[in-house]
Amino acid sequence: MTEHDYTISLNYQHRIRFTRNAFDEGNRMLARLLQTNGRAKVLIFLEDSVAEAFPKLEGEMQEYFSSTPGLELKRIIVAPGAEICKRDEKVLHSVWDAVNEEKIDRHSYIFAIGGGAFLDVIGFGAATSHRGVRLVRFPTTTLSQDDSGVGVKNGINAFGKKNWLGSFAVPYAVVNDFAFLHTQPENVRRDGLVEAVKVALVRDGAFFDWLEDNVQLLAMLKPHALEEAVERSAILHAEHIAQGGDPFELGSSRPLDYGHWSAHKLEQLTDFALTHAQAVSIGVGLDTLYSWRTGRLSENDAKRVLALLDGLKLPLYHECFESKNVNGRRVIFDGLEEFREHLGGELTVLLLRDVGQGEDVHHMDEALLEYCMQMLKKYSAATTADERERVFG
Structure with a gap:
């Protein structure tokens, strides 16, 4: 009998950015941040409460990507957020469905724009699609911007317990956009x-x-x-x-x-x-x-x-x-x-x-x-x- 032990070391870059109006045409922070390899697909999940608070946001994002070479916006999906999304697997399944339908690969990006619970669910979907699609988090609440949004945990509730199903996955980047912060209740x-x-x-x-x-x-x-x-x-x-x-x-x-x-x-x-x-x-x-x-x-x-x-x-x-x-x-x-x-x-x-x-x-x-x-x-x-x-x- 022989025994062999190997150490596997992995290095992650945890990119945290602070900005305002990330999708404004004059703000090129995202364009500098994302690696495109000539062409990268982007799939955006937007929490419904954020979409309601920012009715022009979807149009601004579409215009931003149309003027940014190397990035192809595939779809913007508005989905329920708050704690209920962690107890209802429909939002999680919508991530997997969209990744499959839009042929999102591991050189693509999933954007998650919303509060901490929403980021948890979308992040879990990204981490378990193709064993990990690059995720960019856009926390929108005080709680998610100052804590959970910059973390490396994703998950949904199960068996009556918080985050029983989940994963650890370092997001490609976290973008704290202060423009979102001051519209919250x-x-x-x-x-x-x-x-x-x-x-x-x-x-x-x-x-x-x-x-x-x-x-x-x-x-x-x-x-x-x-x-x-x-x-x-x-x-x-x-x-x-x-x-x-x-x-x-x-x-x-x-x-x-x-x-x-x-x-x-x-x-x-x-x-x-x-x-x-x-x-x-x-x-x-x-x-x-x-x-x-x-x-x-x-x-x-x-x-x-x-x-x-x-x-x-x-x-x-x-x-x-x-x-x-x-x-x-x-x-x-x-x-x-x-x-x-x-x-x-x-x-x-x-x-x-x-x-x-x-x-x-x-x-x-x-x-x-x-x-x-x-x-x-x-x-x-x-x-x-x-x-x-x-x-x-």
Whole structure:
């Protein structure tokens, strides 16, 4: 018997671009970005809400490609987005059907223009067509521009669980077009800032300080502040993926999923009436209090985190925390096992030791978590600074 082990090293270029009005005839960023080899086909998937908000966009894209040598626009397909597209396989199948019908190959491009859920589904379709068609993501929401859109994960929900079916695939490029950002509803623009808070907490204390200093501007959604927060957050997320040593999550540590073990479960328990961003805000609040109560994070820093989330008008509590099974155990705790199961191996949850510094733990005390949930409930109901201060005793 003989054994042979080989190391296969793959190098990916993760291209992140920030621009405005990418399809304006005077903006040639895309023309420089795409490799055409003389002629490349482009298939565009456009989320229906974006098409509605930008009624001239389809015409602008058609005109752009007609004046760009080497690129052939095959079709623009408007499809449903939001969380429902991750639970209905019709959108995924529409990708495969269009790739087949338009004879899209691995030297072609699929453009996905929409929010994070839409990018997940179109990206999964691109990654599984011909074992991988080049994907260009155009995130359109705060949440997708500052976090998920610059990631390397794709997927759809299955078996009642988030992203159970999916793939890791580095997109050919991510184009954050700020022209999309400011047309979103206020709550969508604001909610997405939670991922900026999260990545600052786990990677960059100075960025957290900046978020605190600019909380009023961000709460009012002032464009210059919102764009800077989005760009700094996106870069931190991309740097962690590219330089953190585990882009495809082969290990058990997931620092960018701080606060997410309960967030994913909260989404399920509310049948996704609670958005991902809102659920993450609550999850970040919970794990921050737990970090403090376990002696890792200072009380002052825990207060800073809750104050920032509150200042950004993000939620900190949901009644689903109270849901219990027939044995009297809180249903939210099922999220811990689902979080572990998603990667396999032992449970690994990131907690905070400092603003900008995390620590992996492998056990969560459910009784202490219940205490922290009650603290969040009281904090969320408080209407004055004195009442919030009394929550901490």
